[in-house]
Amino acid sequence: MHMNVTEIDMYVLRALEAGDKVQLLALAEELQPYDLAGVYDRLPGKQRAGFVIYLTMELLTAMVGEMEREPQIEVFELLGVERTAQLMDRMDKDDLAGLLGGLSEERKQSFLDYMKEEESQAVRHLMTYAPETAGRIMTNRYVWIPLHFTVRNAVEKLKEFAEIAESISYLYVVDDEKRLLGVVSYRDLILADAEERIADIMFERVISVPSDMDQEVVARMIERYDFIAVPVVEDGGILVGIVTVDDIIDVVIREASEDIAKLSASGKSIDFDTKAIVAAWRRLPWLILLLLIGIISGTIISRFEETLDKVVALAFFMPMIAGMTGNTGTQSLAVVVRGLTTREATSGLIKRLIWRELLVGLMIGGICGTLISVIAYVWQGSPVLGLVVGSSLVVTLVIGTLAGTVIPILLYRLKVDPAVASGPLITTLNDILSLLIYFGIATAFLEYLI
Amino acid sequence: MHMNVTEIDMYVLRALEAGDKVQLLALAEELQPYDLAGVYDRLPGKQRAGFVIYLTMELLTAMVGEMEREPQIEVFELLGVERTAQLMDRMDKDDLAGLLGGLSEERKQSFLDYMKEEESQAVRHLMTYAPETAGRIMTNRYVWIPLHFTVRNAVEKLKEFAEIAESISYLYVVDDEKRLLGVVSYRDLILADAEERIADIMFERVISVPSDMDQEVVARMIERYDFIAVPVVEDGGILVGIVTVDDIIDVVIREASEDIAKLSASGKSIDFDTKAIVAAWRRLPWLILLLLIGIISGTIISRFEETLDKVVALAFFMPMIAGMTGNTGTQSLAVVVRGLTTREATSGLIKRLIWRELLVGLMIGGICGTLISVIAYVWQGSPVLGLVVGSSLVVTLVIGTLAGTVIPILLYRLKVDPAVASGPLITTLNDILSLLIYFGIATAFLEYLI
Incomplete structure (x- = not known):
């Protein structure tokens, strides 16, 4: 035992x-x-x-x-x-x-x-049915009864299909064409008299889902309404199956893992059991893409070789500025991607969100920028350098925050999964933007820096 | 309608x-x-x-x-x-x-x-009960019956508590001290005769959870066993409540969102409705920490000022190497953090995982390192520079991959949530490691680079 x-x-x-x-x-x-x-x-x-x-x-x-x-x-x-x-x-x-x-x-x-x-x-x-739709994850292990049944008839049919009836607690009532008319819970059967008509005790305002509905939308519905199962219908309301809550839990877990995998650009199907060569193969395309984008940041720096040659100290703050911009972009990205999976994005919501992130960027930029100005001044003894580094950080943090917000929203609007704007991608793009801004500002103030 | x-x-x-x-x-x-x-x-x-x-x-x-x-x-x-x-x-x-x-x-x-x-x-x-435990999320809206009941008695009690009995499909059988003895499903009640004894038809091998069990563990159990509800017991098997699957879906969604928030270091409670000032406040501690760590990378570069001064071209590849190391670390991190939430980490599993990530790092490093060697050679016309950049990338990618694997596992072993080793943190740490390695290798080959 x-x-x-x-x-x-x-x-x-x-x-x-x-x-x-x-x-x-x-x-x-x-x-x-x-x-x-x-x-x-x-x-x-x-x-x-x-x-x-x-x-x-x-x-x-x-x-x-x-x-x-x-x-x-x-x-x-x-x-x-x-x-x-x-x-x-x-x-x-x-x-x-x-x-x-x-x-x-x-x-x-x-x-x-x-x-x-x-x-x-x-x-x-x-x-x-297409993968990841209600039709694909539905089961046919449910019991249906015609409208003219009495409670006694229903119980008899239930006895006959006892094995199938194990996990679900509902009987589905259909007409001759198998159109869904209502639902009766086991509890209703227990509480009713044997001779009562199913038509009188069934619940008619059944919420059903079409068979081509995306499984994530089905999951959201089951989660909202606290359903144990939801019937799946085809054109004309023909009952073809039911989706049960245990399959929905699997969907929710899988979708969350996919979001995380995409956000980290690691390919959606790497887990503890994936073989090394397979894992490397799935991660490589992203890394090579990011490598090539990284070359762009190299060429940007090479454009500013003269500036860098004159004020080598500029190099000291380069990774910090690029890193901070990437980090703040990742933060915004995570909020947006996760938010979009649980909520419809209306244009009102999107406007509010972009406005908020702009404010967040300004606040974060203001505080971090001031902090680094002071540090750079004390460390290198140059107030102008402090000003250049600080003001660059303000600008890059605002832009980084907005990039982490706007890019996934754009993708969402273009019906592309916003999570493909993975953290690494946003980070790498923000690297480039931040280098351009940093060296641009530094070059403008070059005569005061030397 | x-x-x-x-x-x-x-x-x-x-x-x-x-x-x-x-x-x-x-x-x-x-x-x-x-x-x-x-x-x-x-x-x-x-x-x-x-x-x-x-x-x-x-x-x-x-x-x-x-x-x-x-x-x-x-x-x-x-x-x-x-x-x-x-x-x-x-x-x-x-x-x-x-x-x-x-x-x-x-x-x-x-x-x-x-x-x-x-x-x-x-x-x-x-x-x-402590927050996030079975005791805290359980409900008391269930119907219990004593062992000596017949099916008829049970149905009568069910009628009396019809409203409570709405969402759950089980009756819980208890003794005089309310110790959990078994469970009877509504289906069993329907299929049995009115005079049968509950003791004869109940299912005795009930799986229950203690009231102080972490809600994530309860969620994993319900997900595995496809339960609709699980009874919660205290010392001696006293029934105190049940946890239902609809609460578990909420737990699963919330935990996934928290993982994502932590991985992106954005603080666990930022969503679309969070006010700008609150969101900025929650994100700032992490950003300031990362800013200070970023200063460390600055001091590392300043140590190699001489090397950098002699070969300015080294600066061109600096953000790329730091970025790639951070990205590969984030990829490993996501696999580990997500894996640990769905699976027990035995030492065998951990050894296998670290070994695999080492292999992945070597493969990824080998391919990306070769690629960048060729690019650097063609671009800057220096085979030695190509070699320095390429070999640095191999070493930093291997180390980055391992850091993204080992750090969250260590935290997990120390009973700290592995997700606090957020992407940005790993990225920033990897920045520092990669700069040390890159400039270390470059300085060693300095005479051939000039």
Whole structure:
């Protein structure tokens, strides 16, 4: 009952070695699907075949639902054609569509051929929806009832589909064309009399989403309205599936990770398990782009070689000014990118935001600029140098803040994901701007600096 | 039925002006609580009092549950003492505890005094839990039943508490000391016969969480196991509340936004509505810290003034090298910080990760270093300069990658949130390291450079 992970693994190994199916199943039944997948994952390769062969179809279905693509395919191969087909018939069709979507055409076909005609039709249909839409993440594991049912009829249908009805707490009421008419919660069924008509107790003002709605918008809706599930409809209100809150949590986590990955220009699919060569390959395009942009800052400095040659001390403050401009841009960027994912950007909001960031830039610039003026004066003993460095920092901080605000908003308006204006990109652009401004101001005051 | 936001607002205004309570309620009943809160938000100030006075207690409770703290308090003030007390008695106690937690002691006290003894006790109790723990976000709106109940008894109790039982689909089974013994889903109730004993149909292997568990850990558990709710227990397994999935979605979103804010060093609570002065104030501490660190890079360059004076071309590549090192560090940092929020870091995992990032650094460094060597050689016509710039970039990229990996891991090990090793901080530290390396290598080869 209260075994830790090592004890569970030992228990499973012993049961497998003794060929004791009863013992193995007794434990497996106690485990959550996620933990069962963990056990499989930690088993030595040669024990895995025995393990999946002992498990019941119900346990297998639950376990496979919690796995990543690679172990899923391994399990399919261990099970052989016939049991895989049974398993796929039982799997969540949205999971299966996601799984098959990543395979080669040939392999996908061979898997679909295993399945019952009806079930493979369902998967094929799901795969016609664009990725990251409601249609792609919806499930067909829900129970629907016709309008003329009584509560008693509904309970009977529920008994028949008990397994499917496990996770959702609603029955969906449809007409002959499967148009969504209403929804009845399990609670309503419990509270009603057996002879009451579904039509009288159902909730009619159901909020549904079209199958092509972006998954992020669905997530925002479920989050706002505290839904457990939302029905998905096609043209004319035909019910085609439901999106459940557990899939939405995954969407929210994945989208946040993608935002962070894009903000840091690290490519959206690097995690702890990514191989070094793959990670390097995904990061390189950005780095090479940034390298080439970095050359531009080099050419800018070379234009001001004369100025720099006369006042070498200017070089001392160069990285600080470039760095500060980049940092303040990153700060603004993060606020904007994250804000845009949770809120609609009206032009009123955008105007207010740009105005605010301008004020923020002025305040930050004023304080940091004054501070560095004093430091530069005390350090190098030149009031003019202090003035040049300080006033440059004011200007670059204001521009850096605005760049970090305006660029992602522009991208958003152009329907480009604002997060591609990654931190490194903004930083590098701000580097260039800040060098131009710094050396421009320094050159203007050159005669007083020498 | 299908009005847009403007039509809804117009409708409400007309009903309020006509004093037509029936019309107003007819619409309000159709709206989702979140949308009702939106209507309130957009109403002119002088119409708000009329609006909240017309709403039923049930609608008010639902609406207030979707509001931010400030409008909530405004509603309380519009309602007056007596109705506020009624409202607070009905509100989710976790929401109320959160609301009151942000008020002054005196104001909190006056609100608590309004309430029923029993309800204010519940709120006071919730407020004793630390923020961001299961205890703080749990709700007491669930139905519990004793072990000796039959299905019929359970259904009767459910009818009695129908309003509370709305959103959750489980009954919690407890003993005389309120120790959690099992759970029964509404589905189980529907499928069972009326005379069956709860003890026979309940699920006993309930996963529960202690009340002091961090909300992020609770979120991870709900996400893994696809739960709709998880019971919260205190010492000895005493049931004290449940955490529901809708609160968990909010936790997940908030934590992701905090990660992004920390990674960009922008302070965790800046959003579109933050005032300019407040946003500037929150960003300044980081910027000033980074400014001071930036001075260090200035002093490093001043140490190499002689080298720089002799080969001014070295300055051309300075921002590029510093920038690239910072960028690659940010990339590694994002992978690590995000990975650590979703996964336990074992020492095996950490070793593998550091090893991988070392390899990534070498590959990235090799390619970018070769590229810049060629560019520097072609541009400045000096093969030695090409070699110095290229080899510096190799070394700084490897070190930058490792710094972006090791620093957050160290912080994590020291139980400090790894996200405080923000992108800007890593960038600035990497600036300094890269300048030291670059000028160090350049000085070593100085005689060949001139």
